[in-house]
Amino acid sequence: MKVITAAQIAALRKKTALHHQQDASRTARVARTFDRARLPKGTNVPAWIKDTANRLIAAQGRRGDEVKLGRFLIGPDQYTDDEMQDYLLTLAPHAVGELSACRINPPSPHIVPFLLGGLSLPEVERQAFRALEILDAYPAEQLPTLSEALAGVGFGARCFHTHQPEVEVGENLRIGANLNFLLNVPERFDLPTYLLTQGAAGAQMARRFEKMKPKVMARVKELLTPGAAKDSITQFMHDRLQPRALVDVDYSMGIRRVFEMPWSEMTLAATPDKVEKDIEVIVGRVILNDLFGSGARRIRNLPKMTGQTLVGIAMLTGISIAKWTEFAVKDLRMRGESFLADSAIDDAIEIIESTELAAWFKCEDELRNDSAIIRFFDKEATIHAERLRNRKWPLWTAGHNSYYMLSDDETGATYSHKPERRE
Incomplete structure (x- = not known):
């Protein structure tokens, strides 16, 4: 057995203490980032929620209130119902307003969890349902479909999907790959703008x-x-x-x-x-x-994103609902199949017209056009996509x-x- 000297023991204890100190510091940073309960005392919660909404508006090239506060990764899942309502009403005019004012490339639904602070896709679906409840849209209880619907969908042809995460976060911190990715986006970047231009394939997908x-x-x-x-x-x-x-x-x-x-x-x-x-x-x-x-x-009956979720992600991000359907059409033309059915777009239009969102609704023509493209798309291309997914x-x-x-x-x-x- 090798003998360890007193000096070696002291050095080992010092090194261990330093690691514990670094882990504690890292854990505290992560907690402050996405755990509302650990926000510093005196934090103006309504102000940073409003600021989060304004960042999403500004990232689209739209005019909104000035962005004033630092970056927070606390998503709608930690908002109270009253806070969520204020957040949604700030974004609502942009979510269903004129498409021409939204100056971004059509985003993939895979980016939504990152725009909302690192949520999972199932949690995005839950918050979309909650958003419709708060808006008195009376959503129907439905089986979750979003994760399965997006199984073969990426971040778009512009994004490189082979990029690897730059920093690995220890499993002991109990945070997922989504948060790991967001925590390592340099502070010099505006986070929503970065995500909408670069995608996030280096997170859980990589x-x-x-x-x-x-x-x-x-x-x-x-x-x-x-x-x-x-x-x-x-x-x-x-x-x-x-x-x-x-x-x-x-x-x-x-x-x-x-x-x-x-x-x-x-x-x-x-x-x-x-x-x-x-x-x-x-x-x-x-x-x-x-x-x-x-x-x-x-193979033949893949789950689709629902109309309720389509309206919900538009409301939660403030990104025009017609941008999401535009991406669905682009994805359909690339793959030969879509994560979104034409009936879901029709359902979304009905939801918007039956709620207070109707007052801001100015992209109905674009939605109906995308619905028609999906409805009458090349059947042979769809058959080809089904055959590619078949294991036989x-x-x-x-x-x-x-x-x-x-x-x-x-x-x-x-x-x-x-x-x-x-x-």
Whole structure:
């Protein structure tokens, strides 16, 4: 057994005490940031709630009251009903007002938890319901759908989804990746403006991708190894294509294909000169399989964001409701399917017109136009998106099944799995 000297013991105690002091300081900072109960005495709560609303207004390029106070990450979940009502009425004219006054790119609903102080998506859904209750919209009790509806949705094609968080926060602090991300956005940035321009893919999304990576890469390797699984490439096609070994950049490109590029391009060429692209596509397909799981509900009957939640997130952020539907249309054109049904937009219009929001409602035409685009969207593109999410025979190739080809001669090609009609 190694003997420890008195000096070493003293140094160890000093180091341990310093770590405890740093942890306590960090914990106090985090608590002050998002726990209302620990705000300094004398804090003017109505003033910082008003200031939070004004920051959201200013981040859209709209005119509002001057922003005066420092950054707080205390969201609507910690507002009293009276405070929430004042907050909502400050934002209401902007949430349903003229779209042209909202000078931002259409944001993804994934950004809402961050704009509201680091909430979770289920909590966003609860606060959206509460907002409608406070506005006397008499919302109906509904099953939560938001998390599932946004499973394959990113922050938009403009945002890089492979960015990793710069600072990891210890699990002992009991805060999630969303708050970790917000705490590490430099103070020199106005937080809502930063989020609406940069997105927040470096938060929980990046952490999830990192956890998924070993499983996804192992599955892709299995698919590209003849005989490794029943749905792997055939030996005949492996000899013809000679796919190279996987590298880390394939995973990054797979993520980009899912969240930043049109899903219509997620097809397999099955030719030697295109095998590099094919590997990225296969990685993207396996990522989709992991994100969506399996089962008929996951494939053809995906949950959608409700009209109630659509109105709620507009009210909670002050961002025009037509900006959220505009993003839904952009996302639909990229993926071939939408997290929002046309009926949900119609429900949202009805909610707005039946409440005091009607007095400020000036974007109905844009909402109805987006509803019509979603209603009459290309069915073939939707079928293609469903097929991408299907776990069955992931190396399917449109029109034929080259990756499952067993032979090819003058009598015709033979396959281990015949082409499907929808392919």
